[in-house]
Amino acid sequence: MRTHPPTTDPLDTYTLNMGPQHPSTHGVLRLLLTLRGEEIVTAEPVIGYSHRAHEKMAENRTYAQFLPNTSRQDYLSGMIYNFAWVEAVEKMAGIPVPERALVARVILAEFNRIASHLLWIGAFLLDLGAPTPFLYCWDDREAILFLLESVTGSRLTYASGRFGGLARDLDADFPRRAREVIAKLRARWPEYDRLIEDNVIFRNRAIGVGVLTRDQCRSYGVTGPTLRGSGVPYDVRKAEPYGAYPRFEFDIPTRPEGDVFARYWVRVQEMRQSVRIIEQALDQLPGGPFLEPGSIGVKKRLKLPVGTQYYAVESARGHYGILLVSEGGAEPYRAKFRTPSYPNLAVLTEAMPGTLVADAVAILGSTDLVMPEVDR
Amino acid sequence: MSALHALLAGPLGGFGATLLVGVVGIMGYLTFNVLFLIWLERKVAGHIQRRLGPMEVGPHGVLQTVADMLKLLGKQLLTPVATDRFVYLLAPLLVFLPTMCVASLIPLGRAQAFADMPYGLIIIVTLSGLTVLAIFMAGWASNNKYAVLGGMRSVAQVVAYEIPVLLAVLSVVLVAGTTNLHQLVTNPWPRLLGVPVPYGVVEPLAAVIFFIGITAETNRAPFDIPEAESELVGGFHTEYSGMRFAMFFFAEYTNMLVLGALGATLFLGGFRGPFQGAVPLLGPVYLLLKTYLVVFVMMWARWTFPRLRFDQLMSFAWKLLIPLALANLVATAVVLGVLA
Numbered sequence: 001m002r003t004h005p006p007t008t009d010p011l012d013t014y015t016l017n018m019g020p021q022h023p024s025t026h027g028v029l030r031l032l033l034t035l036r037g038e039e040i041v042t043a044e045p046v047i048g049y050s051h052r053a054h055e056k057m058a059e060n061r062t063y064a065q066f067l068p069n070t071s072r073q074d075y076l077s078g079m080i081y082n083f084a085w086v087e088a089v090e091k092m093a094g095i096p097v098p099e100r101a102l103v104a105r106v107i108l109a110e111f112n113r114i115a116s117h118l119l120w121i122g123a124f125l126l127d128l129g130a131p132t133p134f135l136y137c138w139d140d141r142e143a144i145l146f147l148l149e150s151v152t153g154s155r156l157t158y159a160s161g162r163f164g165g166l167a168r169d170l171d172a173d174f175p176r177r178a179r180e181v182i183a184k185l186r187a188r189w190p191e192y193d194r195l196i197e198d199n200v201i202f203r204n205r206a207i208g209v210g211v212l213t214r215d216q217c218r219s220y221g222v223t224g225p226t227l228r229g230s231g232v233p234y235d236v237r238k239a240e241p242y243g244a245y246p247r248f249e250f251d252i253p254t255r256p257e258g259d260v261f262a263r264y265w266v267r268v269q270e271m272r273q274s275v276r277i278i279e280q281a282l283d284q285l286p287g288g289p290f291l292e293p294g295s296i297g298v299k300k301r302l303k304l305p306v307g308t309q310y311y312a313v314e315s316a317r318g319h320y321g322i323l324l325v326s327e328g329g330a331e332p333y334r335a336k337f338r339t340p341s342y343p344n345l346a347v348l349t350e351a352m353p354g355t356l357v358a359d360a361v362a363i364l365g366s367t368d369l370v371m372p373e374v375d376r
Numbered sequence: 377m378s379a380l381h382a383l384l385a386g387p388l389g390g391f392g393a394t395l396l397v398g399v400v401g402i403m404g405y406l407t408f409n410v411l412f413l414i415w416l417e418r419k420v421a422g423h424i425q426r427r428l429g430p431m432e433v434g435p436h437g438v439l440q441t442v443a444d445m446l447k448l449l450g451k452q453l454l455t456p457v458a459t460d461r462f463v464y465l466l467a468p469l470l471v472f473l474p475t476m477c478v479a480s481l482i483p484l485g486r487a488q489a490f491a492d493m494p495y496g497l498i499i500i501v502t503l504s505g506l507t508v509l510a511i512f513m514a515g516w517a518s519n520n521k522y523a524v525l526g527g528m529r530s531v532a533q534v535v536a537y538e539i540p541v542l543l544a545v546l547s548v549v550l551v552a553g554t555t556n557l558h559q560l561v562t563n564p565w566p567r568l569l570g571v572p573v574p575y576g577v578v579e580p581l582a583a584v585i586f587f588i589g590i591t592a593e594t595n596r597a598p599f600d601i602p603e604a605e606s607e608l609v610g611g612f613h614t615e616y617s618g619m620r621f622a623m624f625f626f627a628e629y630t631n632m633l634v635l636g637a638l639g640a641t642l643f644l645g646g647f648r649g650p651f652q653g654a655v656p657l658l659g660p661v662y663l664l665l666k667t668y669l670v671v672f673v674m675m676w677a678r679w680t681f682p683r684l685r686f687d688q689l690m691s692f693a694w695k696l697l698i699p700l701a702l703a704n705l706v707a708t709a710v711v712l713g714v715l716a
Contacts, residue, residue: 016521131679135426356685358685358686359685
């Protein structure tokens with residue numbers, strides 16, 4: 001809805017600092033908006049408010065000591081980040097992982113992905129001014145968090161991965177509880193569809209708003225549901241399969257429109273695919289040890305061979321990569337984290353101009369940013 | 377007391393008594409109503425969202441809003457340095473005034489309206505548009521970009537939605553043949569298939585348009601864009617704290633009650649109900665029941681829908697509601713002409 005030609009005339013426009021303290025900037029993002037009335041002329045994200053130097057910290061800690069840091073990069077899908085670090089180190093050190101741990105990791109990671117998407121749906125609808133779905137989503141998410149807590153002991157910032165397996169085994173009752181949670185999630189889906197997807201106001205706010213083309217996404221390095229909402233079926237779990245993912249059947253939901261609604265739809269469908277994966281994994285969950293017998297664990301000082309290695313996983317937000325450079329010591333010489341939210345935020349400068357302030361909130365929400373992950 | 381007696385018995389006479397009863401009664405009830413409505417809203421929100429709402433202070437949390445009000449009373453009043461001080465301080469006082477005046481015009485029973493005027497309806501429509509002035513003053517004087525945006529949105533919104541509300545009201549006036557609210561209720565109702573029905577039944581479209589319009593005029597979701605929290609932080613009241621903020625809150629809920637009462641009077645038969653002729657005291661009870669029904673539907677909508685975008689809000693008013701309301705008015709006039 002562009003009513004005027006774009007302008008940067010300083011007499012015509014004014015700047016509005018959205019954030020870092022603002023209800024809809026999800027943490028500490030600051031958006032420097034140049035506005036003409038309510039219309040956005042330019043949008044410039046200013047980041048760095050929660051920079052904690054995770055990469056530098058990695059250089060000063062052993063591989064095991066860095067374990068808890070990983071889930072604090074993206075506190076909404078911490079399990080996935082935690083396992084990514086563990087798997088990156090395992091791959092470089094050549095540590096074998098028992099079958100049971102591999103499948104259990106998939107189950108836990110997918111539950112974490114659903115929890116992350118649920119939280120996103122709630123927060124996104126809150127951005128659009130609908131407070132009620134938030135509570136429903138949190139009710140569902142709570143069930144998942146209880147489940148994950150029963151296995152890992154923590155609710156948000158997990159550190160349950162171990163080099164060569166898991167810190168704790170899935171107990172005998174776990175599959176039953178997991179299936180209960182899945183049944184609860186399934187029962188809610190039609191309700192979400194009626195309350196959100198079929199709502200005429202939601203559709204008007206989401207369809208055709210904040211369109212990102214395939215080329216824009218690619219030139220900025222956008223990944224995850226945001227990219228898949230622009231019609232690119234790229235998912236690390238399929239593109240470069242890792243862990244136990246190759247043995248499960250699942251689809252990559254994509255939508256060609258690239259608007260806010262497409263991103264919403266992709267995430268909703270992804271939750272359904274995650275449930276599919278979990279159900280297969282629960283059926284196939286093998287017995288045996290959950291931690292490689294005689295494995296290194298966390299106590300001993302693990303030394304990686306000299307070399308450089310890149311390992312990527314699909315987090316709830318997209319392509320999460322870990323570049324490890326080892327010089328043979330107990331600490332990495334360099335650890336670089338490629339976090340998906342960073343490019344997903346950068347692309348907003350393309351999507352926002354020409355829209356209204358209310359759209360800016362919707363577009364920002366639709367990319368599912370976690371600011372600590374952008375800043376690291 | 378003697379001074380009071382002198383005033384009541386003196387030259388002011390009945391007028392003084394009416395004034396006193398009116399001011400005390402209306403102020404008292406409106407204060408109670410705000411406390412009740414905020415509690416009700418939180419309860420409705422709670423139950424819609426699968427939780428209980430306030431439960432701790434008093435049985436089912438009925439005293440929660442009293443506690444909140446006391447807390448707000450005790451808060452420090454902050455005035456930002458860069459404000460337009462006079463206007464900034466005036467706005468929260470002014471926001472309450474038009475609503476108060478409107479409240480005194482709603483007929484409560486067969487002979488019970490604090491001010492019974494021949495053109496009551498027109499005065500109400502005029503006054504209810506004034507609230508937006510205070511809102512814009514608050515937004516402008518705060519010297520805050522979010523507040524100015526909220527104020528500007530509010531003006532545009534109220535201007536747009538007053539028109540369909542007025543047109544919907546006019547349709548009822550055409551059917552009823554009076555702009556006196558008291559007569560509007562007591563006049564013989566229109567008959568549908570021989571059964572007397574309230575105006576809402578013969579003017580369903582006007583009722584719907586009126587309801588949408590008052591939801592927008594009271595800045596309630598899904599039309600709460602002047603204070604859209606996720607966009608404008610607090611909108612026009614971003615810079616207000618303590619009791620000054622509470623005044624805006626007060627005004628919003630009072631507005632809901634008063635406009636809800638107007639809706640009940642116009643479309644749902646006002647204070648009329650079974651046995652009301654025999655027991656006059658039932659009049660206010662019926663009116664309040666109908667009013668709170670309207671208010672409940674407003675709350676229900678708020679906790680279900682997302683917020684509209686500003687341009688969608690405007691095109692909804694100008695491109696859909698106003699033509700519809702106009703068509704309804706013309707159709708009403710034609711039908712009445714044919715029947716006559």
